[in-house]
Amino acid sequence: MENKNKIIIAVVVVVVVAIVGYWIATKSGTNTAQNGPAGDAPAAVETPQGTAAAPGASAVTDEGKVVTQSGQVADNTAIPGSMAAPQQSAPITQSEAPASSVKLSVGNSVFSPTDFSVKTGSATTLVLTSVDSMTHVFKFRDASLQAVAVGIGPGETRLITFNAPTKSGEYEFFCDVPGHTARGETGKMIVK
Numbered sequence: 001m002e003n004k005n006k007i008i009i010a011v012v013v014v015v016v017v018a019i020v021g022y023w024i025a026t027k028s029g030t031n032t033a034q035n036g037p038a039g040d041a042p043a044a045v046e047t048p049q050g051t052a053a054a055p056g057a058s059a060v061t062d063e064g065k066v067v068t069q070s071g072q073v074a075d076n077t078a079i080p081g082s083m084a085a086p087q088q089s090a091p092i093t094q095s096e097a098p099a100s101s102v103k104l105s106v107g108n109s110v111f112s113p114t115d116f117s118v119k120t121g122s123a124t125t126l127v128l129t130s131v132d133s134m135t136h137v138f139k140f141r142d143a144s145l146q147a148v149a150v151g152i153g154p155g156e157t158r159l160i161t162f163n164a165p166t167k168s169g170e171y172e173f174f175c176d177v178p179g180h181t182a183r184g185e186t187g188k189m190i191v192k
C-alpha cells in the first residue's frame with residue numbers, strides 16, 4: 001500500500017513538471033515570435049530629418065539625400081564616426097535590413113559578394129554581417145569615401161546609409177582589421 005502511494009506521488013510530480021516545462025517553453029516561444037528572427041519588419045525609424053534605415057543610422061530626406069542629425073548633407077570625406085559623417089547603425093538582425101539595401105557578408109577571409117553596383121548619387125544602404133567569430137571593419141580605399149566605415153563584432157549585422165559618389169567608376173573596399181585584406185577581404189563597388 002505504501003509503495004503504491006509513493007508511485008502515485010511520483011507520477012503526479014512528473015506530470016506537474018511536464019506541464020510547467022511545457023508552459024515555460026510555450027511562453028518563451030511566444031516572446032521569440034514577438035521580437036525574433038521571424039519578424040521581417042524593417043528596423044526603419046522616423047527622425048526629424050527623414051527616414052533612417054535602422055536606429056543610429058543617418059536619415060534620408062524626402063528628396064533622397066543622406067543627411068546628418070543637424071540636417072546637413074552627410075560628408076563622405078569626414079572623419080569616420082564624426083558628426084558630419086554618415087553614421088553606422090546599432091546592431092540589427094539581417095531580416096530587419098530594408099529590401100532595397102545592398103547586403104554583404106564578411107568572414108573566413110572573403111567578402112560575399114565581392115562586388116556590387118549602385119546608381120550615381122543615390123542614397124545607398126550597405127548592410128554588413130560578420131559570419132565568423134571575428135570583428136571586421138568595412139572601409140573604402142578612396143579618400144572621397146573615407147567616412148563610409150562600418151565596424152561589426154563577431155556574428156553582428158549593422159548598416160550604413162550614404163550618398164553614392166556622383167562620379168561613376170569602381171571604388172575598392174576592404175577590411176581594415178590588420179591582416180584581413182592580405183587574406184582576401186577586398187572587393188569593389190561599381191558606380192554607374
Ligand SMILES: [Cu+2]
Nearest residue numbers: 136175177180
Ligand atoms: Cu575582416
